[in-house]
Amino acid sequence: MKKLVFxxxxxxxxxxxxxxxxxxxxxxxxxxxxxxxxxxxAPDDTAQTNIITQPDDTTEPDEPQTPPVFFFKIGDTVVxxxxxxxxxxxxxxxxxxxxxxxxxAFDGMDRVFRYPGADLYTYPVGDNxxxxxxxxxxxTVRTAEGAIRLGSSLQAVLDAYGDDYELxxxxxxxxxxxxxxxFLVDGDTVIGITYRFLVEI
Numbered sequence: 001m002k003k004l005v006f007x008x009x010x011x012x013x014x015x016x017x018x019x020x021x022x023x024x025x026x027x028x029x030x031x032x033x034x035x036x037x038x039x040x041x042a043p044d045d046t047a048q049t050n051i052i053t054q055p056d057d058t059t060e061p062d063e064p065q066t067p068p069v070f071f072f073k074i075g076d077t078v079v080x081x082x083x084x085x086x087x088x089x090x091x092x093x094x095x096x097x098x099x100x101x102x103x104x105a106f107d108g109m110d111r112v113f114r115y116p117g118a119d120l121y122t123y124p125v126g127d128n129x130x131x132x133x134x135x136x137x138x139x140t141v142r143t144a145e146g147a148i149r150l151g152s153s154l155q156a157v158l159d160a161y162g163d164d165y166e167l168x169x170x171x172x173x174x175x176x177x178x179x180x181x182x183f184l185v186d187g188d189t190v191i192g193i194t195y196r197f198l199v200e201i
Contacts, residue, residue, distance in 0.1 A: 070179040072134050072195055073144045074115050081179050081197035085113055085122050085129045095120075117141030134195040143181065143193065152190045157183050 072079040077092035089095065097114035104110070108124035117140040122129035139150040146160025157172060161181070166173045172183045175198075184192030 069177045070174070070181045070195055071144055072118065074118075078144075079120070079131065079134065081131055081134070081195060083131050085111075085120060085131055088120070088131070089113070132197040132199060136193040148183065148190060148193065150190055150193060154183075154185050154188045154190070157185070157190060 069081070071081070074088070074092040077088060079088055079092075092115065095113040095115050099112040099114070100109040102109060103124055106124050110124065111122045111129050113120040113122065117136060117138050119135050119137060120131050121133035121135070122131050124130075136150055142149045143160075146157065148157055148160055154172075161174050164174065166175075170185050171192075172185060174181045174183075178198045180196040180198060182192070182194045182196065183190050184194075
């Protein structure tokens with residue numbers, strides 16, 4: 001139990017230190033060009049066609065496409081990195097806690113918005129706050145695609161995300177576009193999960 005408490009506190013403190021790595025530009029960085037969500041637009045039922053085609057038996061079904069970026073979910077709310085946290089709060093509801101500290105890179109305050117199982121770290125631009133880091137602090141939440149949680153096995157991570165990763169001191173780093181998903185592994189057990197938006201400081 002003491003080890004678990006130490007791990008949770010360590011991950012939280014590491015997140016606070018990460019606040020000093022906020023981007024140094026005075027304007028919000030643009031999000032990736034393609035935003036990936038769990039739902040596709042509904043088909044246009046008004047479109048009509050008089051062309052009748054026969055199925056092509058030689059055509060193989062499309063392979064599942066890999067999302068171009070990593071994203072997190074709070075309930076049914078998709079949380080994109082570098083998104084204005086006000087939109088997230090409007091959809092997911094008020095956080096259960098909030099912490100603020102002087103920004104290392106901006107005039108204003110960096111903020112941490114706590115939701116069940118995960119903390120959203122933001123950097124300020126004017127009156128807005130943009131998400132650049134998401135850190136899990138317990139095992140009640142899972143990654144949106146692979147359903148990986150704190151306590152999952154390394155093999156579960158590799159089964160879900162493949163072998164296209166960088167490994168450094170037990171940290172498995174997967175990159176898609178300007179987003180990163182990191183798993184800190186001790187032995188065969190995931191003890192830390194973090195989403196990051198890649199920015200130049």
